[in-house]
Amino acid sequence: KAGVTQTPRYLIKTRGQQVTLSCSPISGHRSVSWYQQTPGQGLQFLFEYFSETQRNKGNFPGRFSGRQFSNSRSEMNVSTLELGDSALYLCASSLEQGARSDTQYFGPGTRLTVL
Amino acid sequence: AQKVTQAQTEISVVEKEDVTLDCVYETRDTTYYLFWYKQPPSGELVFLIRRNSFDEQNEISGRYSWNFQKSTSSFNFTITASQVVDSAVYFCALSAIRGSARQLTFGSGTQLTVLP
Numbered sequence: 001k002a003g004v005t006q007t008p009r010y011l012i013k014t015r016g017q018q019v020t021l022s023c024s025p026i027s028g029h030r031s032v033s034w035y036q037q038t039p040g041q042g043l044q045f046l047f048e049y050f051s052e053t054q055r056n057k058g059n060f061p062g063r064f065s066g067r068q069f070s071n072s073r074s075e076m077n078v079s080t081l082e083l084g085d086s087a088l089y090l091c092a093s094s095l096e097q098g099a100r101s102d103t104q105y106f107g108p109g110t111r112l113t114v115l
Numbered sequence: 116a117q118k119v120t121q122a123q124t125e126i127s128v129v130e131k132e133d134v135t136l137d138c139v140y141e142t143r144d145t146t147y148y149l150f151w152y153k154q155p156p157s158g159e160l161v162f163l164i165r166r167n168s169f170d171e172q173n174e175i176s177g178r179y180s181w182n183f184q185k186s187t188s189s190f191n192f193t194i195t196a197s198q199v200v201d202s203a204v205y206f207c208a209l210s211a212i213r214g215s216a217r218q219l220t221f222g223s224g225t226q227l228t229v230l231p
Contacts, residue, residue: 033218043206043221056218088158092219103150104219106160 001027004093004107012113018079021110025072025093031055032074033104034066037088046089049074050096078112086114117142119209121222128197129230136192136225138207144168149183149190150208150219160206166190197229 005024013019025032034046045058049068066076072093078085088111092104118141128134140149151163164174166183174181178195194201207222 035219035221042223043208043219045218045220048218058218090158090160092160103162103165105162106152108157108159111158 004091004105006089006091006107006110008110009108010111010113012115013081014115015081015083017081018077019081019112020075020077021089021091021112023074023076023091023093023107025074025091026105029093029095029105030072031094031096031102031104032068032072033092033094034074034076035090035092036060037090037109038084038086043090046076081114083114086112088112117144117209117211117220119207119220119222121205121207121225123225124223125226125228127228127230130199131196133193133195134197134227134229136194136205136207136227138190138192138222140188140190140207140209142209142211144211147209147211150210151181151190151192152206152208154204154206154224156203163192194227197227199229199231202227202229 007022031050033048035043037043047054047066048056052068063079068074088109090106090109092106094102094104096102120139147168149166152160154160164181171183180193182191204224204226206224208219210217210219
């Protein structure tokens, strides 16, 4: 079974631009979560989607948004990029059977550099 | 609020040595899950183990073993006979269940370097 895939793997943008990152979960997985990893703040939770609904959100400004499609694929968008948005963005998927907290499996990440 | 502390920022050992990575957590939830992930230089977080708060049995998987002690809120990870391929950043994480939503709270990670 294929793992979580993320595209693109690398991105370079300039301040003020916007960016969209894509995540395809493991086949059959219904929950997708996004995390930001930076050297200073470590791994921080952005948001989680299940059945096309945002179920949980971390402490990030409104410039960070996301969505999930009916096939469970997810995208996250960052508008008006700032230098501090440079990070590795990781997507994770989990099976989510009922209310059980299933293991999250991570993709390779998208490394975003904001110049 | 939940918190995971990995006090060891960097550890360096020589191949074949045993090494223990420490993890201490804080949560007010009675039901929670603990995880260990490995992050090699490629960046992908690789799942290693998950334990729930009701299962304090230690676990061994090959050269890896985990010691979960609720009394001290610790979930330590030991690699026996370390190998160069074990070099990576290791993260401990905590997930509590609140309704149907949950998120992982990660520690700051421990950079393990295994020297040949």
